Amino acid sequence: MKRRFIVIYALFFSLLSFLMCSYILDSGKKTAMPQYTTEINRLLISIEENWNDISAENAVLTDSSEKFDYAVIDNDSRLLCYTKAGISDTVSAATGNFDIIRDIVCNNNVVGKLIVHNNYAEQKRNDDIRNTKMIGCMAGIMLLVSVGYFIFLRRRVVAPFGRLKDFAVRVAAGDLDTPLEMDRGNIFGAFTESFDIMREELKASRKREEAAVNSRKELIAELSHDIRNPVSSIKAMVDYLELVSDNAEQKETLAAINGKTNQIDKLVSNMFHAALEELEQLEVSPEELPSRELQRIIAESDPLKKVKSADIKDCVIYADKLRLEQTVGNIISNSYKYADTDITIRSFFEENFFVLEIADKGGGVPDEELELITEKFCRGSNAAGKDGSGIGLYISKYFIEQMNGELMCYNNGEGFTVSLRLRLV
Structure with missing residues (x-):
């Protein structure tokens, strides 16, 4: 319909222009001085x-x-x-x-x-006045038609498009309850019903998604509860073996196993509660913690003994012991998975912070990905073909920030470095 109108508009004014030009040219021949x-x-x-x-x-x-x-x-x-x-x-x-x-x-x-x-000049002036009036009339007709078409477009195209835009903004903002006003008379009339059907489908899809999420959370909660039972049994058996063992080295190993079972028990408990809430609701309770605890955490997080040096300065930091264990464990585990090289750990003081840097020699990640890899479900291009969900660094960053600290990632020239800035007490 719009194309037909434009063609008619062009043909009409082309014909009008042709007739007007012909008339002006023909009248010009008559302005010659008559021979009397x-x-x-x-x-x-x-x-x-x-x-x-x-x-x-x-x-x-x-x-x-x-x-x-x-x-x-x-x-x-x-x-x-x-x-x-x-x-x-x-x-x-x-x-x-x-x-x-x-x-x-x-x-x-x-x-x-x-x-x-x-009297040629007078005739010429009269002809010019007449031609000017004709051109003015033509321009006026074109203006009226253009204004009329503009009003038509505004009412039949722009205004309906604006309503569609507002509808899309409402849907994007999560308002799936307000229906789109139906108007088959405008140019988008054929689409309004489809858009409203889309809204209904999105609303139904959201309900299905919410039901699936709730179901998944309930499943995780049930599994978390079931996992705690065998963990408790393992802990009880380790406690017994510690009591009856006379071998010092064996007792040290059993103590490490006992510590890991305690950590698993706490993590499972957290998972049970977090399954019923958002991920960010994982509780972080920082307190005064001696930095020498990091030596134990690093040793327990490095079963393959890839940490070749760990220089830990002696101080008191503000941190959650459990969340710090998770964070260091995540970082070392990522180094195992993506770099598989020796790991170097050093610490130093910077203003009111204790800085712990964990570095490998695995080549690092592209610079443009450094800010992305700490986002939820984001992984570097070097993670192709390797298991992972892209959640480890995101959780670690969240934990450190809840301790009023900061987690940063950068390339060190040989590999990848994760820097933990923890507040000093």
Whole structure:
């Protein structure tokens, strides 16, 4: 419909322009000065026959039946008579206006001049005024049609599109309850019903998603509860073995196993509670913690003994012991998975922070991905083909920030470094 209107609009104004140009060109041919040769000769003879009477006149405005205007002057350039005010009354003026000048001859003597007025300029001005009016009318018609089409577009296209835009904004904001007003009369009428069907489907999909999420959380909660039972049994058996064992090395190993079972028990408990809430609701309870605890945490998190040096400065930090164990464990585990090289750990003080840097030599990640890998479900390009969910660094960053600290990642030239900034007490 829009294309048909534009074609009709173009054809109409093309035809109108053609007719107007043809009319202007044709009217231009008619503006040439008419040739009144016979009439002028007849008038000249009449003036010569009545010269005695005419020469006695002095600037007399004369009524004339001729189709043209004229003036009569004598040899002294004195105006004798004329038929219209404003016409040429001297030879020089007549020459400048391209008037016809004829000699008045009596008894073979030139006694005066007949000046026939050339009205071409007046005709030309009248033609210009007429053409200007025609062009103005055409422009006015085009303006009216354009304004009318603009109003049509605004009512039938722009306004409905605006309503669709507002509807899309509401849907994006999560409002799936307000239906879209149906209007089959506008250009988007065929789409409004489809958009509203989309809203209904999104609403139904959201309900299904919420039900699936709740079901998954309930499953995780049930599994978490079931996992705690065998963990409790393992802990009980380890406690018993510690009591009956006389071997110091064996007791040390059992103590490490006991510590890990305690950690698993706490993690499972957290998972049970977090399954019923958002991930960010995992509780973080920082407290005063001696930095030497990090040596134990690093040792327990490095079963493959890839940490070749761990320089830990002695101080007191503000941290959650359990969450710090998870964070360091996540970082070392990632190094095992993606770098599989020796690990170097160093610490230093910076203003009011204790900084712990864990570095490997695995080549690092592209610089443009450094800010992304700590986002939820984001993994670096070096993670292709390797198991993982992209949640470890995200959780670690969340834990450190809840301790009023900061987690940063950067490339060290040889590999990848994770820097933990923990507040000093």
